[in-house]
Amino acid sequence: MKLRIKNILWGILLFLFFSFLLVFFLFLFYAKDLPRPEFFTEKATVQSTKIYDKTGKILLYEVFGEERRTYVPLSLVPDYLKKAVLVAEDANFYYHHGIDFKGILRAFIENLKLGAPVYGGSTISQQLIRSTFLSTKKSIDRKIKEIILTLELERRYSKDQILEWYLNQIPFGQNAYGVEAASQIYFKKSVSEINLAEAATLAALIKAPYRYSPYDENGKKELLARKNYILKKMLEKGFISQKEYEESLNYQLSFAPKKIEIKAPYFTLWVLNQLEEKFSKEYLAKAGLKVYTTLDWNLQQIAEKVLAEGIEKNKKFNAFNGAILAISPKTGEVLAMSVGNGDYFADPYPPECKEGIDCLFDPKFNVIVGTKNYRGRQPGSAFKPFVYATAFSKGFSDKDIVIDEPTNFGIWGGKEYIPQNYDGKFRGPVTLREALAQSLNVPSVKVLLSMAGLEDSVKTAQALGITTLKGPFGPSIVLGGWEVLPLEITAAYGVFANDGYRNLPFAIWKIEDSQGNVIFEQKISPVKVLESKVARMINDILSDNEARTPAFGENSPLYFEGYQVAVKTGTTQDYRDAWTIGYTPSIVVGVWVGNNNNEPIEKKPGVMIAAPIFHQFLEKVLPTLGNETFPKVEN
Template structure:
């Protein structure tokens, strides 16, 4: 196949040899005609010299004000900014002003593009010095004849000059300037360089300037990937870009023009007959106008950031390459899943819109962002007033718009409470309770199902999203302290704290979906926050990195606290009583933690959940806050969340198997199930913190009197009795030091919390013995006054007794106010005998095994209620034989 060749100057001396022969031939007197010819020749030489001089003067006149060719090519070329996905393979958007352009090297432009352009624009490009004299002469004659024509004989070199610095008016002055610059440019640069300048400069229509922008605009591919048919079509556009536009109404004319280009390429030997035939038959599919604008809400989010930081005009012309954090595969999954579910929501629940944000909690990078069901859709209902009465507004990015989060905000309050020393097993009461905080109106929340469940643990209350216990938790955690924690975790919208009260835990404030999703990422990442980032790096037009992502982790929560929250939010069994078993918060084989939210009157539905590697937030509802058909976030938002997470993991697992090597910046997910780290066992020093709502109040009771035992109550008459006490949590602890010794009975909320608990206890009826009061009086039977009197009459203390005596008479006296029941006789603490009536005397035979020396005799007297006294004496045994 013929190749484009460079022009080489040739030189011939034939003309000048003949002229010398004619001029210096010997004079012939008879040759008068020759003299005349010489005069004519001299005349024309003068004319030629004067003409050349005139041309030089004209050139000098116009050239003095023209730019240097180096300035022409060294100027800052307007290039549009490209926004890519995280791998750089998918172009999401081309940010441009009036000119959308990406400069590429000569080597990146296909040979077919070069050849097609030359044959249709300047067939002799490689064989002239920048000016086509025949074309200029033709244009001159046509203009003298008064004919209107666009034939000006402009070469590619001239067209480049005209499109860069000269105005397009058709005047001789402009033509002269054009010619001068063309010659200068041809002297300074090679033909290949000039052709490259031209192909990166010319307009192709639809704001596409240069071959790369044209390829992206009309075929959604890079110039280097263009086929012969596509190359010839783009070359066909340059004569009249608007008229021949693939997005216009002259497609038949465009096809004819393309075939003309192909015929020219064949004529000049650049393609074969077979290639000509195939190219003519190739069906070309043109990229529609809205294509080339992928992930539109995310792109506009990026564009807004770029304009704010670098300026709108700069990013439209600077040719930046912006490599975002977006995962194009996950984005496509998100868009489809969301659109499919919104169709069902709109039909069944009057929820006409939804939004989704997905973030890598380990880096903070945004992986997917869907701001509405369809960026390119139409408002609904038709003719609604945007910002006020539209159920659906396509261009509004709900992921960055403040909305009430409902119960999805609850984990922040529970996390703060756990930080203060409360435990997941801490008991609070789910009862109708009035909350009256100083400076605010009293507040009496209800549960989603209008039912109350009595004593519940923090774990139950959060997993089942119970409202009344959660309001108590926020009070215990502290409103300001909870707001501080939420802010540390990434929520920045709750700034005017004077607006918020205890209803905040039920979604009383407004937050952004993107922010709350990122904040949940702190739980997923075990207490470490990575700021949300949408961009990996930005390069300028020369490839210099002007901005680049660097990881900036910050510990904002203890790992144990984050693990406890994840443990609760992933507890399928614990949430089942409210959400059902295997609900949309459950994914087979994939441990997930999740929290739903539903605002008052069902205006918003939320679901935010995560694995250790991916956190996803979903909102569903109507743009104008119109209530839905009384369905919670579990029904309208959770299906989107569930399907996205499920498909994301399935796709990434399959994708990793097919790829030998992951591209740079590829986001991957583990094929194996990711488990949350188990939290450490938490044990506190109070029953109420350890899951026992009924605290055991133990007392020692005298079985005879039924009153509190004293030190005088006989041990065998003392029994331990338990009185279960049920009170609100403030009865047992101070909210600011829950494991300390102080209680909270002086707290301003105590009475409001205690009252419904006591009412609940009373409502339990017979057979339940909570809150029975133990005796307040002490044993009044076993007292000093009632103790028996006892004395030993015989033997006497320290008496000497012969061991050989047969019996020892032991005689005692005893009496008591309540009467003597019995008298016990003991020898060396061994019971000898018991007497139940008078006389209180016995005879004791000393056993032979008893040795000589000191021994003890004791007498105990007991009355009829167990009071007793004793008397002990010492005797001395000796062996004396008569």
């Protein structure tokens, strides 16, 4: 009998021993899969790339893939959000060791009462392990691994560290992962700025983010009900006062609209194209880069407003599109850029048109920078300053005389070339100053052919930054018969403003990685491409209101009382394009008006269609720039 009892005891001991060994080896086997702590922070650095204005304060756009994430330390998470999450997901978080057996039992009983699986028994630590390392496939192996990894996680790391990782890992719907991304998407504010009601709402989303979506009518009702339940639990646990509870219960939540959030879309998407040339789309979506652009948000808002208003007025002239661009001639920074009404997601016009083919207005096309095969728009008389600059560089003076008279310039392109002035009149002997200031066509062709030279004028334009000119060339180039990009011709005028120094236009100042290390920074490298005396002569003529008055009037939109502004208009011969480009030493602004499908506008010059937009913009901007004047012309 004693021997039998002894054998049974030995059997039990052996069973326990081998069971212990089995559990021990299982623990070792699965625990080895728990990575080092750096994994959590490395995973957290799968963050969206953010594009900012030049101050770094205005977020223009966020580039994200399947996961939109911004990591924040626990210290920046409001205390009431932490408590709301604990109440909603794991009230005993700070008291258990990873597995809350009491919580599992309590959830089981509550679910039996309700007849549905309403309450979960998983702890925050379990949820973190599950969402980070395990597949969604349910199995015994997966559950064993979950328990072992959870226990090992709790053994290795502090509760606060686990909570921080959890708050940056969990999904909230709408591609938002972590509390910071969720706060930005749903409330358009940082998580450190949300109030108690908003915090309880975020905590409510964790359980079932798609079921509780605020963008679904039924989902929103369930979300608000769960938010109120969480607030009640916080009150019961003494986390909030009765007053805070009632205020948060009655607080009217305002959810951000569910749409693509992008500011200054034409500029920002241009920046994005440049980023995609440097980095892959996949990398941008997860690298957490901070891109600081050149955009001046104040100027951008002015540009969008005046352009949209101007286009609305120009519809009576059959002009349905337009563009505005502002650049700093001293650096090349693109300060503002807008097309159409500023809404990239607007409907094309007319409604039945095919985008990219026959639309008067195509919101998806950026006429300023275009696409790879886009050579731009014809600049009309806005090209003339390059020809006159070439003549001045060869020693001709603004006082030299040309005769404005009917002239046959011979056979060009298979037919006689006999240009006319904009008003059909001829003025006889005029100085080069008068010819350029009043934009006279016949004298300008004479300057091109007899003083500047056709090929040399093209070389001047190219030296100033215009790349789209393709030969063979003819005399109509001085009247803008060849295409240019609005970006390039506006920047080229900046050479005049900058005393002959060229700064190529750029949009990205600096790029930082997710750790704040600078991985790209724009260098300003001005290149002397035009003699200062030539640039100063062009500035002096284009800002000479008296010289242009016979053609434009004394108080035209080209004149700014108290400021020295050099301006040139342009209208193509067939009235498909209207331009105004002007500048001070501090800023150069280009405005184009026309139609995407190249349909002619009404026969109105650029001074009537593009110049009012130019004037409205610069009138608002000049007082903020200081009253800087051009260097004097040397005798």
